[in-house]
Amino acid sequence: MSLGRIVRRKVRAAAAPAVFLALVGYFLWSATQGDRGLQASPLRQEELAAALAEQARAEAEVAMWERRIAGLRTRIDTDALDERARAMLNLSDPRDVIVPYDKGRRLF
Numbered sequence: 001m002s003l004g005r006i007v008r009r010k011v012r013a014a015a016a017p018a019v020f021l022a023l024v025g026y027f028l029w030s031a032t033q034g035d036r037g038l039q040a041s042p043l044r045q046e047e048l049a050a051a052l053a054e055q056a057r058a059e060a061e062v063a064m065w066e067r068r069i070a071g072l073r074t075r076i077d078t079d080a081l082d083e084r085a086r087a088m089l090n091l092s093d094p095r096d097v098i099v100p101y102d103k104g105r106r107l108f
Contacts, residue, residue: 034039086092 030037034040092098
């Protein structure tokens, strides 16, 4: 047999195991170093914890707004609403009777 034929035979015999070893090597590297690998797992856990904290904060904010909106759905006394709006805006009606108080005897 010629030397070229022996070399081709050895190359063909080694080609399948070499491809198999390359694939195994790629998958092992990907399992440890890839974006879903073992070294990326702690980073993904931190991102998950941050996302869960953000979700809890958003749910608390939604609950707070739902409580505030529920308060608006009840029947509101128009006189009390008018009184409160005037107190907050520091306005008065010309028909209002204003009683001044001393500095030390403020109502609120």
